[in-house]
Amino acid sequence: MILANGTVYETSEQNRLLDTLEQEIDRTRATLTLDPETVIRAVSVLRQRVLDGAFRDLIASFLTDSPDHYIQLAADFMDGDSLRYRMAREFGKEFAAEEHVTPPYGVSGATVRFMPLGTLFHIAAGNMDGLPAFSVLEGLLTGNVNVLKLPQADNGLTVEIFRQLIAIEPTLAPFIYVFDTPSSDVTAMRRMAEMSDGIVVWGGDGAVSAVRALAPTGAKLIEWGHKLGFAYISGYENKEAELQALADHILESRQLLCSSCQTVYLDTERMDDVRAFCREFLPYLDQAARNYPIREVGAVAEMTLRRYTERLERAIGGQDANDGRETFRGNTVSLTACPDSELELSYMYGNPLVKRLPQKDLLPTLRRAKGTLQTAGLLCPPDRRAALSDLLARAGVDRIMRAGHMSVTFCGEAHDGEYPLRRYTRVVNMED
Amino acid sequence: MGSRLQLFRLKKPFETERSNKLFLRALRENCAYHYTHCPEYKQILDEARFAPEDLKEYADIARIPPIPTLFFKRHHVYSMPRRRTLIRATSSGTSGQFSDIRFDTGGLWAGLWMVLTVAKQRRLLSPRPCHYIVMGYRPHRSNKTAIAKTAYGYTLFAPALSRTFALKYADGKYSPDLDGIVNAIVKHSRSRFPTRFIGFPAYTWFVMKRMEERGISVKLPEHSIIMLGGGWKQFYREQVDKREFYEMAERILGVPEDHIVEAFGAAEHPILYCDCPHHHFHVPVYSRVIIRDVHTLEPVENGKVGLVNLLTPMVKATPIQSIMTDDLGILHDASECPCGIPAPWLEIIGRVGLKDIKTCAAGAGDILTAAVAETDKEGKA
Structure with a gap:
C-alpha cells in the first residue's frame, strides 16, 4: 500500500x-x-x-x-x-x-x-x-x-x-x-x-x-x-536499591535497546572484585527475572546455542573454551566475568558481561567504542556523581543516567x- | 555381535525403556570410538572434563556434551578416514554451509534393520506394487541432501510402478511442478494400484490446495498412503493445522487419516521417527531424546519446552552420537498418548530464532539479520 x-x-x-x-x-x-x-x-x-x-x-x-x-x-x-x-x-x-x-x-x-x-x-x-x-x-x-x-x-x-x-x-x-x-x-x-x-x-x-x-x-x-549501553559502578548511594534497579532494567529491556545495559563496568583493576560482584549481583538478577519473566523462548534458545557453539569452537581451536571468561549462572540469567575491558554486546535476555574499568583507563577504553557509545548508567556515591559524569561525558558518552533509568526517555532530550x-x-x- | 547391532536388531522398536542398558553399552562403545578416532571430538570431551568411561549409569548419557547441528555445518569432522566411509548425506544448506555426515558400513547395516523394523511396525512394507509421488527432489548426482536420499529410500518399501517428483531439476536448479503432480494424481486415481505420497508436507498441502482451487477431487485406491517427512522449513509461517491437513487429504484425495504416516529424520540424527496412529512421535529404541533448558542447557523434566538433544550410537564415521538440534520441543510421557506404545513421545513445537525480536542494540541487529537470512535460505535450499 x-x-x-x-x-x-x-x-x-x-x-x-x-x-x-x-x-x-x-x-x-x-x-x-x-x-x-x-x-x-x-x-x-x-x-x-x-x-x-x-x-x-x-x-x-x-x-x-x-x-x-x-x-x-x-x-x-x-x-x-x-x-x-x-x-x-x-x-x-x-x-x-x-x-x-x-x-x-x-x-x-x-x-x-x-x-x-x-x-x-x-x-x-x-x-x-x-x-x-x-x-x-x-x-x-x-x-x-x-x-x-x-x-x-x-x-x-x-x-x-x-x-x-x-x-x-x-x-x-x-x-x-x-x-x-x-x-x-x-x-x-x-x-x-x-x-x-x-x-x-x-x-x-x-x-x-x-x-x-x-x-x-x-x-x-x-x-x-x-548503540551499546553500559553501567559504570564506582560505589553506591543506596546499594541494594540501585543494584535491584539495574537488574530490573536489564530484564525489563531484555538488553535489546540501544540504551540497555550490555556490560557492567566496575571501577577496579582486580578480577577478584569482578567475580565477587558477580556472586553478589546474581540474586538481584534472579529477582528481576521473576519481576519481568522472559517469554521469548526461541530467541533465548538461539543465543544459548550460539554461545555454546562458540565455546565448542574455541575448544577445537586449542584455545581456552571459555575465552578466559567465567560464567555465574542464576536460574534463567547469568553473569559473565571477563578479563578484558572492551564495550561489547552481551548475550542479551538477562546475560550481561562484567568487566574491569578503573577510572584511569575509562577515557582511553571507551573512546575506542565511539561509534556505539550512547548511554551509561552511573552508580556511585552522591559526592562523586558530578566528577564521574563529567569523565564519562568527556569519554564520549551522551546520556548519563541512574541505574534503573538507562532506557527512560524524557521530553526534549537529545538523541x-x-x-x-x-x-x-x-x-x-x-x-x- | 556388537552392542550397536544388537540394539538395532531388537524386534520391538518401542520397548525403549527396556533397552536402556543395551543403549548405554552401545553408546559407551560409540563414544569411546569417537574419542579415540576424532581429535576434535576428544578436545570437546576433554574440555568438558568428560570421558567415555564416565558413562556408568544410564542417566550419564545426559552428560555427553551434545554437538549442535550448527557446529556440523561450520566444521566437517570425522572419526574415520574417507575411504572407509560408505556414503555421505548433507543436510539442507544454510547460507552455503551444510553438514556433511558420513556413514560407515556397520552404521548403514544397523540403519537398514531399523528401517525394516519400523516400517513393518507401521505396516509400510508391502508386496503390493504402487505409484509413488515424491514431494521432493529427484535424486541427482549434484544433490546429496539426506532428504532426497531418504525420500527415494521410502519408494523401496513397496514395488514401484512409477515415480513422479515434485521438484524438477532443470538448468542447475530445482523448481516445483505442482500441475504435473496434480495430473499424475488424477491419472493414478483411475489405476488398480494404490498411490503413495512421500516427502515435504508443505508441498503436499500446496498440491491439495491447487486441486481444491481447480475443483478437482479424487478417490485414490484403497491402501494409498501419504507419508510426510522433511519438515516444514520455510512454510513454518503457513504451517497448517494438522487436523485441517487430514480433513483435506480425505476430501481431496480420498485418503483417510489412519493412512497418513508422518516421519522425520535428519542427516545429523539418521533415526527414522515414525508417528503412531495418534500422530505422535514415540522415541524408538535406537534413539534417546533429552530436552534441555534454553538458558542453562540442563535437562528438563518431561512436559517442559526446551532445546531438543538427540542421541544414538548408530554411526561411527561421524561423531553424531549426541547432537543438539535447533528445534524446540517437548518430551511427553508415554501415558499421554492413548496408542499404548510404551515409549515417551517427542513433540516439535518450533525452532530457535530471532525472527520476531526487536532490537537497536549495536551488533544485535546484525545477528538477527544473519539468523533470518539463514532461516530463509534454508527454506529455499
Whole structure:
C-alpha cells in the first residue's frame, strides 16, 4: 500500500507515482509552508484517538506484552505541550520566527531563521515498532516534505496513522508520502534518495552502509545507528536499591535497546572484585527475572546455542573454551566475568558481561567504542556523581543516567548527542 | 555381535525403556570410538572434563556434551578416514554451509534393520506394487541432501510402478511442478494400484490446495498412503493445522487419516521417527531424546519446552552420537498418548530464532539479520 498526497494506492502504482513525484514535491515546496502549530494540533487530536484505543489492535499485533505501556509512551510523545516544549528546547526560540541581527563585521544587518531542510527520505529498519511514524512526525514538525520507505515488517499501522492524521488536517497531505518499497528495489530507493535533501536512516551498520551507497552526493545523511549501553559502578548511594534497579532494567529491556545495559563496568583493576560482584549481583538478577519473566523462548534458545557453539569452537581451536571468561549462572540469567575491558554486546535476555574499568583507563577504553557509545548508567556515591559524569561525558558518552533509568526517555532530550529536530532543518541568513 | 547391532536388531522398536542398558553399552562403545578416532571430538570431551568411561549409569548419557547441528555445518569432522566411509548425506544448506555426515558400513547395516523394523511396525512394507509421488527432489548426482536420499529410500518399501517428483531439476536448479503432480494424481486415481505420497508436507498441502482451487477431487485406491517427512522449513509461517491437513487429504484425495504416516529424520540424527496412529512421535529404541533448558542447557523434566538433544550410537564415521538440534520441543510421557506404545513421545513445537525480536542494540541487529537470512535460505535450499 502506498499513501501519496492523501490518497491510498496499490503497491503496483509505485513507479508511475515516482515518475511525477519530484515535480509534485517541488510544487509543494515552492508554494506551501507547514506551520508547526498546525501539525501539533492535528497530532493532539490523533493522540486522543490513540488513547481511546483506535490503534489498539494494530499496536497489539506486533507486541508480545500488553499495548498499554506502549500506548502511554506514544501519547506522551504526541502530547501538544510536550511537542511545544521540545520545539522550544531544541530551537531556543519559536521555530520559524525571524530574528534580526546586527553583526560586528561584514554586513550591517541580517535576518536569521530556521527553515526545513526540504525533502526528507526516511528509512526505518523494521525492528522498532512505530518508529517510521515518529520519524515522519519529526519531519512534519520541522516543515519538511516526507518520503517514507516502510520497513518490511510494517503491519499497516503507519499508513493508517497518516491516513487518519490527514483526515484530521488535510493540509498535511502534500507533505506525506509513504511507500512500501522492499529494500531489494534499489532503483526505486535511489529515485527517492535523489529527490531528497536529507536521508534519515534508522538501523544497524548494515542498513546504514546500504543507505550510504545509494545516497546522492549533496544529500545530508542523518544516521541514527545502533548503540551499546553500559553501567559504570564506582560505589553506591543506596546499594541494594540501585543494584535491584539495574537488574530490573536489564530484564525489563531484555538488553535489546540501544540504551540497555550490555556490560557492567566496575571501577577496579582486580578480577577478584569482578567475580565477587558477580556472586553478589546474581540474586538481584534472579529477582528481576521473576519481576519481568522472559517469554521469548526461541530467541533465548538461539543465543544459548550460539554461545555454546562458540565455546565448542574455541575448544577445537586449542584455545581456552571459555575465552578466559567465567560464567555465574542464576536460574534463567547469568553473569559473565571477563578479563578484558572492551564495550561489547552481551548475550542479551538477562546475560550481561562484567568487566574491569578503573577510572584511569575509562577515557582511553571507551573512546575506542565511539561509534556505539550512547548511554551509561552511573552508580556511585552522591559526592562523586558530578566528577564521574563529567569523565564519562568527556569519554564520549551522551546520556548519563541512574541505574534503573538507562532506557527512560524524557521530553526534549537529545538523541545520540544531537537535537534531532535541528538536524532536519537549516539556518537561513538574509541580508537586509 | 556388537552392542550397536544388537540394539538395532531388537524386534520391538518401542520397548525403549527396556533397552536402556543395551543403549548405554552401545553408546559407551560409540563414544569411546569417537574419542579415540576424532581429535576434535576428544578436545570437546576433554574440555568438558568428560570421558567415555564416565558413562556408568544410564542417566550419564545426559552428560555427553551434545554437538549442535550448527557446529556440523561450520566444521566437517570425522572419526574415520574417507575411504572407509560408505556414503555421505548433507543436510539442507544454510547460507552455503551444510553438514556433511558420513556413514560407515556397520552404521548403514544397523540403519537398514531399523528401517525394516519400523516400517513393518507401521505396516509400510508391502508386496503390493504402487505409484509413488515424491514431494521432493529427484535424486541427482549434484544433490546429496539426506532428504532426497531418504525420500527415494521410502519408494523401496513397496514395488514401484512409477515415480513422479515434485521438484524438477532443470538448468542447475530445482523448481516445483505442482500441475504435473496434480495430473499424475488424477491419472493414478483411475489405476488398480494404490498411490503413495512421500516427502515435504508443505508441498503436499500446496498440491491439495491447487486441486481444491481447480475443483478437482479424487478417490485414490484403497491402501494409498501419504507419508510426510522433511519438515516444514520455510512454510513454518503457513504451517497448517494438522487436523485441517487430514480433513483435506480425505476430501481431496480420498485418503483417510489412519493412512497418513508422518516421519522425520535428519542427516545429523539418521533415526527414522515414525508417528503412531495418534500422530505422535514415540522415541524408538535406537534413539534417546533429552530436552534441555534454553538458558542453562540442563535437562528438563518431561512436559517442559526446551532445546531438543538427540542421541544414538548408530554411526561411527561421524561423531553424531549426541547432537543438539535447533528445534524446540517437548518430551511427553508415554501415558499421554492413548496408542499404548510404551515409549515417551517427542513433540516439535518450533525452532530457535530471532525472527520476531526487536532490537537497536549495536551488533544485535546484525545477528538477527544473519539468523533470518539463514532461516530463509534454508527454506529455499
